Amino acid sequence: MTETFALALVLIPALVIAIVFHEVAHGYAAKLLGDPTASERGRLTLNPLRHVDPVGTLLVPGALALLGGPVFGWAKPVPVNKWRLDNPRFGMMAVAAAGPGSNFVLAGLGAVLLGLTMPVGIGFGGDSEAGAALLVGQSGEPLWLATGLFYFILVNIFLGLFNLLPIPPFDGSHIVGGLLPARLRAGWERLQGIGMVLLVGLIAASWVFGTSWLGEVLMPPVGYAMGFYLALADSIAALIA
Numbered sequence: 001m002t003e004t005f006a007l008a009l010v011l012i013p014a015l016v017i018a019i020v021f022h023e024v025a026h027g028y029a030a031k032l033l034g035d036p037t038a039s040e041r042g043r044l045t046l047n048p049l050r051h052v053d054p055v056g057t058l059l060v061p062g063a064l065a066l067l068g069g070p071v072f073g074w075a076k077p078v079p080v081n082k083w084r085l086d087n088p089r090f091g092m093m094a095v096a097a098a099g100p101g102s103n104f105v106l107a108g109l110g111a112v113l114l115g116l117t118m119p120v121g122i123g124f125g126g127d128s129e130a131g132a133a134l135l136v137g138q139s140g141e142p143l144w145l146a147t148g149l150f151y152f153i154l155v156n157i158f159l160g161l162f163n164l165l166p167i168p169p170f171d172g173s174h175i176v177g178g179l180l181p182a183r184l185r186a187g188w189e190r191l192q193g194i195g196m197v198l199l200v201g202l203i204a205a206s207w208v209f210g211t212s213w214l215g216e217v218l219m220p221p222v223g224y225a226m227g228f229y230l231a232l233a234d235s236i237a238a239l240i241a
Helices: 002-032 054-067 088-117 144-163 171-179 182-209 213-240
Strands: none
Touching (some): 002 088, 002 144, 088 144, 088 171, 088 213, 171 182
């Protein structure tokens, strides 16, 4: 139980940082493409209090961490007015992609820092399973910095890929909507209003039928991406060894 609580203390700050940067990236992309709505409402700030949703950013991920489930969450969405964008169709696609893109960049920065600070003798070999528990040094003490950076990378990868799912109102659905022909786009956009209902329905169906669609869909690419970032960390650690 102590280890689980310690893991939650590592995961929740990582998730808050990942979510805040994700939302701010949406807002900055929108501003660059002509829509200053987020800026006008004071949402282009890294102050987490401006973005945190008590349930989605704290309660849900905290409970999932303690229960050993996949840790994810959400923040208050940054407001975007597509009709103020210079090109509403492609602007919305770019704004949507900016959020997950920021998470993949953060994961890369985390991998660089992990490689620079990783103790001698600790290596992953691209193995995404290596950090399933708290990393420990040769004397058995927890390596908190390495553990925190490992899970920071993992959380950002998961959040980025999770938001790319083509399910309204996730970012992936806005990208798909921009790619659809005009005759299909209007109907797809109407689904955005009931997107959370669709998600809850999918989760409920997975419980009823005893399947884990989220894990089956996301964990293979998460594992592949984690292996890539850990290999990057190993390479940097080897360069400075």
